[in-house]
Amino acid sequence: MSAANNATLVVEDLYTAYDKADVLEGVSLAAEAGRITCLLGSNGSGKTTLIRSILGLTRPNRGRIAFADAEITGLPPHKIVARGIACIPEGRKVFPKLTVEENLRLGAYQEASGQVVAERIEEAYEAFPQLRERRDQLAGTMSGGEQAMVSIGRGLMSAPKLLLIDEPSLGLAPLLVKQNFDIIRRINERGITVFLVEQNVRQTLEVAHYGYVLSKGRVVAGGRADELAATQEVHEAYFG
Amino acid sequence: MDVGLFGQYVMNGLMLGMMYALVAVGFTLFFGVLDVINFAHGDSLMVGAFTGLATYLGLRELGVVWPAVQVPVVLAAATAAMAVAGALIARYLVLPLKSAPALNTLLITLMLGTVLRESIRLFYPAGANPKPFPALLPAGAVELGNFSLRADNMLMLSAGLVVIVAVHLVINRTKLGLAIRAVAQDEETARTMGIDFTRIVLVTFAIGSALAAFAGIMNGLYYNEINFGIGLLLGVIGFSSAIIGGLGNIYGAIIGGFLFAALQTIGAVALPFASAYKDVFAFAVVILIMAIRPTGLLSEKVSERV
Numbered sequence: 001m002s003a004a005n006n007a008t009l010v011v012e013d014l015y016t017a018y019d020k021a022d023v024l025e026g027v028s029l030a031a032e033a034g035r036i037t038c039l040l041g042s043n044g045s046g047k048t049t050l051i052r053s054i055l056g057l058t059r060p061n062r063g064r065i066a067f068a069d070a071e072i073t074g075l076p077p078h079k080i081v082a083r084g085i086a087c088i089p090e091g092r093k094v095f096p097k098l099t100v101e102e103n104l105r106l107g108a109y110q111e112a113s114g115q116v117v118a119e120r121i122e123e124a125y126e127a128f129p130q131l132r133e134r135r136d137q138l139a140g141t142m143s144g145g146e147q148a149m150v151s152i153g154r155g156l157m158s159a160p161k162l163l164l165i166d167e168p169s170l171g172l173a174p175l176l177v178k179q180n181f182d183i184i185r186r187i188n189e190r191g192i193t194v195f196l197v198e199q200n201v202r203q204t205l206e207v208a209h210y211g212y213v214l215s216k217g218r219v220v221a222g223g224r225a226d227e228l229a230a231t232q233e234v235h236e237a238y239f240g
Numbered sequence: 241m242d243v244g245l246f247g248q249y250v251m252n253g254l255m256l257g258m259m260y261a262l263v264a265v266g267f268t269l270f271f272g273v274l275d276v277i278n279f280a281h282g283d284s285l286m287v288g289a290f291t292g293l294a295t296y297l298g299l300r301e302l303g304v305v306w307p308a309v310q311v312p313v314v315l316a317a318a319t320a321a322m323a324v325a326g327a328l329i330a331r332y333l334v335l336p337l338k339s340a341p342a343l344n345t346l347l348i349t350l351m352l353g354t355v356l357r358e359s360i361r362l363f364y365p366a367g368a369n370p371k372p373f374p375a376l377l378p379a380g381a382v383e384l385g386n387f388s389l390r391a392d393n394m395l396m397l398s399a400g401l402v403v404i405v406a407v408h409l410v411i412n413r414t415k416l417g418l419a420i421r422a423v424a425q426d427e428e429t430a431r432t433m434g435i436d437f438t439r440i441v442l443v444t445f446a447i448g449s450a451l452a453a454f455a456g457i458m459n460g461l462y463y464n465e466i467n468f469g470i471g472l473l474l475g476v477i478g479f480s481s482a483i484i485g486g487l488g489n490i491y492g493a494i495i496g497g498f499l500f501a502a503l504q505t506i507g508a509v510a511l512p513f514a515s516a517y518k519d520v521f522a523f524a525v526v527i528l529i530m531a532i533r534p535t536g537l538l539s540e541k542v543s544e545r546v
Contacts, residue, residue: 055432081434093429095422106422109415110434158434 006068007033007084007161007193009054014063018049025217026063031162031195031210036188038196038204038225040234041214047197048090050214051166054195055087056080067162082110086160090167090197092151096140100131103139103150107157117157124153145176152183162193169200181207205229244386251393253505254498255462258400261497262455263478264485265407266448268493271482272424273444276334276345280353281452282475284322284329287356288453289373289466290364292318296374307376314376318457319450326449327442335441353471360468370467373460396458403454404494407447411490420444424488452478473519480526486536495538500526 009031016024024046031037041047052058054065056077064073072080086107094103104124108117125132128149134142139150148168155163165184169177181203188194198204205211211228213221221233228234263285270278295317299310333352337345361367377392411417422430423440431437459474460466481500485492500522507521529537 057428057431076436076438077431078434078436081432087432089429089432093426095425095429097425098418098421102418102421105415105418106430106433106435109419154433 008068009085009162009193009195010066011050011054012064012066014050014053014060014065016049016053016058016060016063018052018058022046022049023217024049024053024060027214027217027219028063029212029219029222031193033161033193034188034191035209036184036194036196036207038198038208038211039214040198040201040204040211042199044216045214046217047214048166049217051087051090051164051197054080054085054164078110081158084158084161085164086155086158086162087164088151088155088166088168090170092144092147094139094142094147094150094154097138099136100139100142100150101135103154104131104157107154110158120157120159124157128153144171145173148172148176148180152180152187156187156192160192162195163187165194165196167197167199169198169203177203201234202229205234242386244384247384247387247389249505249509251389253501254397255393255458255501256504257498257501258397258404259455259458259462259474259497260477260481260500261404261494262400262451262458263474264481264493264497265404265490266451267479267482268485268488268490269420269444269448270334272488272490273420273427273441274330274334274338276342277349277479278329278334278445278448279346279349279475279479280329280356281349281448282471282473282478283353283356284325284449284471285452285456285459285474285478286466286468286471287325287360287456288318288322288449289456289460289470290360290371290468291321291453292457292460293371293373293466294364296376307378310374311376315454315457318453322453322456323446323450326445326447326452329449330442330445331438334445335438353475357468357471364468367468370465373464373466375461375464377461392461396461400454400458403451407451407490410447416440416443480523484526484529484536486538489536489538492536492538496536499537 011029014024014027053060056075104121111117168180185207205225208225211225212219213233292314295314377395380391381388419435419440481496482493485496503522503525504518507518508515511517
């Protein structure tokens with residue numbers, strides 16, 4: 001990891017217990033600034049717990065998490081968001097009883113300037129013109145694909161340095177899955193560091209630069225995405 | 241029934257409904273952000289009324305005798321004191337129990353309510369006796385046949401309406417309100433948006449408790465008397481109103497408050513022994529409504545809030 005790079009996420013020897021089935025037992029990994037790093041693993045491997053730990057939703061028992069050369073272990077979520085980390089959560093998690101525009105607005109909750117928020121909402125509408133048409137619709141009444149757009153747009157509203165993306169393809173139709181990966185690539189091309197958690201091995205490794213494989217709360221493989229695709233651990237993690 | 245008497249009943253119903261609505265909105269706000277019932281809420285109303293009374297007496301000692309100064313200062317002192325008290329209750333009693341069963345929160349706020357009630361009874365000078373509450377509002381009235389439309393009642397109703405509209409605007413048109421609604425719908429996702437959850441809970445408890453204090457002052461001005469026990473029944477009625485409306489729904493709480501007052505009024509008018517049975521009648525109807533619509537009138541789903 002280059003110390004000068006300012007949007008690198010480093011996780012060191014992390015132990016977290018969220019629930020019995022999804023624990024971390026000494027996870028160390030890094031998401032390098034400006035790159036897409038993916039984390040592969042089956043259900044119960046600890047992926048969700050790792051995301052929760054990074055976001056400050058679950059406090060680790062041991063180990064440290066650092067972002068942009070500063071420790072963030074144990075900080076409450078709003079302070080972690082303030083460092084420039086945003087999340088596109090698993091299952092979209094749009095606020096169902098809020099309008100599309102209110103959902104977007106919440107993504108920029110810590111942005112004090114109303115003008116900046118308005119500009120970013122405009123950017124989201126340019127990226128997803130359907131959302132502009134439906135700006136006053138309650139997000140809960142939209143289709144899964146549209147909710148994914150709201151969730152992605154919302155995740156970008158804070159202009160994050162690091163975006164955590166948790167299982168974006170879960171529950172989406174194959175065509176939308178492909179679109180989703182294209183969007184992730186484009187987000188990264190804007191200079192945003194991406195940490196992508198996925199179960200969809202093939203397409204994930206195509207889009208990612210680096211990858212790790214998590215199994216039973218431990219990192220069992222890691223390296224460049226193209227090399228990782230060929231390793232035994234990836235297959236074992238899923239089919240073993 | 242003659243028109244004058246009918247007018248009095250309607251006015252009385254509206255006054256009560258406004259107070260109940262203000263109390264019920266607090267219950268529903270607390271439930272929205274934290275899924276808890278604050279059973280000390282009625283007693284916050286009572287302490288708010290006593291704070292207002294003490295402020296009035298203090299002002300009088302200082303020689304401030306002009307209602308134009310007294311009313312705003314009394315209101316400000318009562319609402320500010322209860323806002324701070326509400327935030328403290330949230331910070332030190334309710335939030336620490338967040339991961340405990342909801343019953344524990346219910347119990348601890350129930351006990352707090354008793355402590356508040358008994359403290360006023362024991363420590364407020366002659367607190368066991370009813371206290372006369374000063375008539376601070378203009379006493380004029382417009383005579384409409386044999387119904388007199390009193391200026392103080394109209395002022396209180398208007399002020400209550402302004403407060404309810406203000407709550408509506410804060411919840412729906414401000415960033416704070418957006419954060420409150422987001423926390424109510426999905427606390428964890430709201431936190432990952434960068435919302436300081438603890439701050440939102442404290443502010444919500446402050447707002448709700450300030451509304452209770454406002455209702456407490458209204459209560460004092462309307463009946464010209466307060467006592468240490470007024471929060472008990474008002475708390476239960478406010479809670480019932482919030483439940484009838486669909487707990488978590490602000491507009492449901494407002495409607496529930498006025499509905500409860502309407503039931504009491506109908507009970508007082510229609511039942512043979514006049515007002516003695518009005519509460520029995522109103523609560524009986526509430527029980528019936530809950531049996532038919534267990535989640536309240538405006539709630540489509542149990543999970544729906546604010």
